[in-house]
Amino acid sequence: MKRLSLLFAILLSGALVQAQEQQFQTVITPAFTPITWERLVNAADEPENWLMYSGTLDSKRYSRLDQINTENVTELEMKWAYQIPVIDRAETVPLVVDGIMFITEAPSNVTAVDARTGGVYWRYDHDLPEDLRICCGRNNRGVAILGETLFMSTLDAHLVAIDARTGNLLWNTEVAEYSSGYSKTAAPLIVKDKVVTGIAGGEFGIRGFIDAYDPETGELIWRTYTIPGPGEFGNDTWLGDSWRYGGSATWITGSYDAELNQIYWGTGNPGPDWNGDVRLGDNLYSDSVLALNGDTGEIEWHFQFTPHDVHDYDAIQIPILADIEYGGEMRELMLWANRNGFFYNLDRATGEFLDGDTFASVTWASGLDPNGRPIRVPGMAPTYEGVMVSPPIVGATNWYSPAYSPDTGLFYVTSFDGEQEFFKRDEDYEEGERYTGGGGRYTQPMDAFYSSIRAIDPTTIDIVWEFPIMPRSSAGITTTAGGLLFSGSADGFFYALDAETGEELWNVSLSRRVHAAPMTFEVDGEQFVTIASGNVVFTFGLRD
Amino acid sequence: MSKLSGFHGGWLLAGAACALSMLLIPRALAEDAGNLYDTLVDIRLGERYFERQCGRCHGFDATGNDEAGGPDLTGRLTRGSTDVAIFNIIRDGIPGTAMLPVPENVPDPQVWQLVAYLDSLRYDPGSVVLAGDAESGSDLFWSGSDCADCHMVSGRGARFGPDLSRIGENRSPDDLLADMINPQEDVAPRWWRLRITGPDGVTREGYRMSEDSFSLRIMDDDENLWSFHKDDLQSYERIEESTMPSYAQSLSESELDDLVAYLFSLRREEI
Numbered sequence: 001m002k003r004l005s006l007l008f009a010i011l012l013s014g015a016l017v018q019a020q021e022q023q024f025q026t027v028i029t030p031a032f033t034p035i036t037w038e039r040l041v042n043a044a045d046e047p048e049n050w051l052m053y054s055g056t057l058d059s060k061r062y063s064r065l066d067q068i069n070t071e072n073v074t075e076l077e078m079k080w081a082y083q084i085p086v087i088d089r090a091e092t093v094p095l096v097v098d099g100i101m102f103i104t105e106a107p108s109n110v111t112a113v114d115a116r117t118g119g120v121y122w123r124y125d126h127d128l129p130e131d132l133r134i135c136c137g138r139n140n141r142g143v144a145i146l147g148e149t150l151f152m153s154t155l156d157a158h159l160v161a162i163d164a165r166t167g168n169l170l171w172n173t174e175v176a177e178y179s180s181g182y183s184k185t186a187a188p189l190i191v192k193d194k195v196v197t198g199i200a201g202g203e204f205g206i207r208g209f210i211d212a213y214d215p216e217t218g219e220l221i222w223r224t225y226t227i228p229g230p231g232e233f234g235n236d237t238w239l240g241d242s243w244r245y246g247g248s249a250t251w252i253t254g255s256y257d258a259e260l261n262q263i264y265w266g267t268g269n270p271g272p273d274w275n276g277d278v279r280l281g282d283n284l285y286s287d288s289v290l291a292l293n294g295d296t297g298e299i300e301w302h303f304q305f306t307p308h309d310v311h312d313y314d315a316i317q318i319p320i321l322a323d324i325e326y327g328g329e330m331r332e333l334m335l336w337a338n339r340n341g342f343f344y345n346l347d348r349a350t351g352e353f354l355d356g357d358t359f360a361s362v363t364w365a366s367g368l369d370p371n372g373r374p375i376r377v378p379g380m381a382p383t384y385e386g387v388m389v390s391p392p393i394v395g396a397t398n399w400y401s402p403a404y405s406p407d408t409g410l411f412y413v414t415s416f417d418g419e420q421e422f423f424k425r426d427e428d429y430e431e432g433e434r435y436t437g438g439g440g441r442y443t444q445p446m447d448a449f450y451s452s453i454r455a456i457d458p459t460t461i462d463i464v465w466e467f468p469i470m471p472r473s474s475a476g477i478t479t480t481a482g483g484l485l486f487s488g489s490a491d492g493f494f495y496a497l498d499a500e501t502g503e504e505l506w507n508v509s510l511s512r513r514v515h516a517a518p519m520t521f522e523v524d525g526e527q528f529v530t531i532a533s534g535n536v537v538f539t540f541g542l543r544d
Numbered sequence: 545m546s547k548l549s550g551f552h553g554g555w556l557l558a559g560a561a562c563a564l565s566m567l568l569i570p571r572a573l574a575e576d577a578g579n580l581y582d583t584l585v586d587i588r589l590g591e592r593y594f595e596r597q598c599g600r601c602h603g604f605d606a607t608g609n610d611e612a613g614g615p616d617l618t619g620r621l622t623r624g625s626t627d628v629a630i631f632n633i634i635r636d637g638i639p640g641t642a643m644l645p646v647p648e649n650v651p652d653p654q655v656w657q658l659v660a661y662l663d664s665l666r667y668d669p670g671s672v673v674l675a676g677d678a679e680s681g682s683d684l685f686w687s688g689s690d691c692a693d694c695h696m697v698s699g700r701g702a703r704f705g706p707d708l709s710r711i712g713e714n715r716s717p718d719d720l721l722a723d724m725i726n727p728q729e730d731v732a733p734r735w736w737r738l739r740i741t742g743p744d745g746v747t748r749e750g751y752r753m754s755e756d757s758f759s760l761r762i763m764d765d766d767e768n769l770w771s772f773h774k775d776d777l778q779s780y781e782r783i784e785e786s787t788m789p790s791y792a793q794s795l796s797e798s799e800l801d802d803l804v805a806y807l808f809s810l811r812r813e814e815i
Binding site: 088137394425440446472 | 637
């Protein structure tokens with residue numbers, strides 16, 4: 001009996017050692033090579049890595065990896081989970097560089113882990129003041145990388161540079177004064193030798209801008225305000241001094257076209273959000289996309305989706321850049337499903353509006369005119385008593401990443417068909433105080449509404465298929481050369497659909513709401529896919 | 545010369561001790577006697593401040609926000625039931641959460657107005673004068689009507705409607721009367737019905753216990769619990785109606801008043 005027990009113990013310890021060896025069979029030291037600008041321009045060519053927030057500079061969120069595909073996706077299993085120690089929601093999209101994953105955490109921290117096991121290399125904790133001014137939770141969506149340095153936005157409106165090998169702080173630049181209502185949540189975008197980054201605070205009467213910083217020193221190189229100052233084109237689209245407090249924040253990451261040398265960045269709502277009486281006019285460049293010169297930051301063109309917005313329809317969506325046969329010729333397009341409920345095709349070289357149509361429930365406008373300007377329905381502006389409007393404040397979609405697959409030619413977006421009562425209030429601007437001029441209220445339970453993943457053919461703006469999910473999802477989307485679409489849901493599922501047909505292929509309940517977008521990568525020849533749900537980052541791979 | 549005399553040092557120590565004690569004493573202690581800023585004007589100003597500063601997370605009408613996670617503030621508050629506790633939470637925030645403190649330049653009276661507004665969303669149930677008699681309502685509930693055929697109170701009754709054991713905490717007398725007269729108004733999704741045909745070809749109908757993007761669970765009329773993957777179902781129909789009939793005709797006005805009085809009395813004692 002004793003001998004049997006001993007034998008069993010030996011066998012067991014042998015199995016444990018073997019399991020541990022398998023689990024930790026990975027590189028011992030970080031082996032990544034510095035990230036050059038050329039690598040970022042050609043990020044699609046190294047699909048084993050995920051080098052920026054949207055995967056590639058054109059923000060398609062399409063990976064050429066196909067080891068996990070429509071035939072074997074049912075064999076996915078969880079490989080590891082990383083629990084973020086600060087309890088909050090995770091909106092992070094991690095980067096993976098040569099087997100090392102960089103995960104941002106609420107409120108403004110970042111951790112480097114072994115992408116095969118989740119084992120922690122280091123963690124950077126950012127000191128924050130207690131009296132932050134943030135509108136919508138303690139979020140951080142990701143880092144950017146250039147060379148061996150990570151760049152991260154922080155809630156106190158700083159931009160920090162962190163050594164990617166150790167987590168050491170290299171520099172810490174104040175972008176704006178947090179106590180005036182400024183904050184930062186989005187991943188920066190590397191453009192050549194600059195760190196381009198936006199600002200949040202559209203509910204605090206800030207004046208929005210897009211900045212470029214020197215990655216070596218943290219010094220500001222250029223700043224382009226998203227609200228023109230006196231004497232500049234567009235300043236007269238604001239009543240009186242309202243431009244000073246007009247919002248137009250830039251709280252999501254933009255895209256870049258290396259051929260055209262243009263940076264594309266969406267802008268947020270004008271402020272106060274729901275009371276437009278104090279800012280009569282179109283309120284340029286709120287709710288717009290700006291094309292900036294990649295070297296100087298000068299505005300080369302703009303397109304405003306929602307002039308004089310009074311419903312908080314930020315144009316804070318990620319511009320997807322795709323070259324598509326459109327109208328009988330190849331066009332350099334920008335595809336955009338807007339929070340206001342309309343899908344747009346723009347010529348990204350010039351900003352010309354090509355066409356647009358609704359992709360979700362819309363009652364505030366009856367359509368778009370030939371220039372892409374919305375045709376407003378009377379009586380839809382917020383009132384003191386409340387008026388029912390669709391889309392609701394959260395929008396037909398919002399900041400969560402859409403995707404485009406060159407294999408299917410389809411654009412994918414998380415959409416919401418809902419409605420809400422909009423209220424107007426009178427408020428005076430006070431520095432550092434909320435400046436929204438109203439709010440909204442649902443009059444039905446959330447389950448009475450409808451959410452779905454919609455696949456749109458951009459050449460016709462037809463919805464080719466849709467996959468219903470419980471309202472109201474705030475998860476982004478990623479597609480792969482394996483014919484898959486990955487996304488999450490408000491009720492905590494992570495799932496894979498057939499990108500061509502929308503057929504459900506695989507799902508797993510992770511139990512907590514998904515506020516993030518998935519990403520995929522490969523280490524040692526094995527493909528993985530990662531998603532944050534609730535407060536945990538999960539990584540899946542095929543069964544061994 | 546640089547050494548302070550004992551006399552001065554003592555005063556300094558006393559001053560330091562005084563400052564320390566001020567730091568240790570909760571800032572709201574002076575208001576323990578009650579909120580001095582609770583007039584109708586204060587409540588209105590508090591409401592305006594709430595709509596502007598708090599509504600994004602807690603909902604414009606303080607009923608919560610599913611995405612931001614800010615809780616409903618119109619019912620029982622779990623983190624503080626007294627005015628002082630609520631004041632301190634607003635003033636100091638809740639460390640480690642998205643509940644940030646109000647900016648330091650916001651004066652205390654403004655915070656008290658906010659407390660007054662939150663208080664106005666609740667009321668002292670003892671101060672409510674009702675036309676009906678709770679004891680008669682209890683008799684009616686348990687033996688003179690079919691209420692207990694569907695509802696449960698403190699473990700007695702049935703499973704075909706909401707548990708009413710604490711219904712008086714969340715519904716006003718007016719709400720309760722409206723629920724009985726017009727039960728089709730505002731039916732909670734938990735009490736919608738689902739009619740489904742499963743993979744076995746059998747059609748079942750039951751209360752929608754929960755539903756997510758890929759699956760659903762029901763309790764049928766025989767109280768069996770069923771769970772299905774949606775893609776296994778042959779058909780699926782959602783009926784967003786209540787099974788509760790209206791009692792506007794079948795009960796008299798005084799009987800309805802008695803039932804309201806009984807239901808309103810169903811609450812935890814400390815409320």
